[in-house]
Amino acid sequence: VQLVESGGGAVQAGGSLRLSCAGSAFTSTNPCMGWFRQAPGREREGIGALGTDGVSAVAPSLKDRVSISKDSATHTLYLQMNNLNPDDTAIYYCAARDQRCGWNIYRLDPSDFAFWGQGTQVTVS
Helix, strand or coil: EEEEECCCECCCCCCCCCEHHHEEEECCCEEEHHHHHHHECCCCEEEEEEEECCCEEEEECCCCCCEEEEEEEEEEEEEECCCCCCCEEEEEEEEEEECCCCCCCHCCCCHCCCCCCCCCCEECC
16 A cells, blocks of 8 residues: 655645545555644644545544545545644644544544555644
8 A cells, every 4th residue: 555645835824735645556445544643742643534435533623624535436535624823734644544444433543544655744834
């Protein structure tokens, strides 16, 4: 499984970002894919996850600003985040597991995801 993120960069406070993650080489037809982020000195934080079958989860603290969608035909995952502030500055990672999202996907636990992209930096100022 390979994951390649794109779309990061510098964003002004109050602006929006849209990230993409192209996934490939899945053996499952219903892989679970998600977004995480990690700011300097902080633990990796789950943003949200989505399965092909519609099973999904979004972090409660971000749900008003985040939308996650997926092109199931191409296994491309998208993250739309609005009203950004400097606390959103982080490296954003795409993650996946080569099986469906489990019942506990709401926990957005990084250890539930075996595959990770290289990350893309988002800086909000």
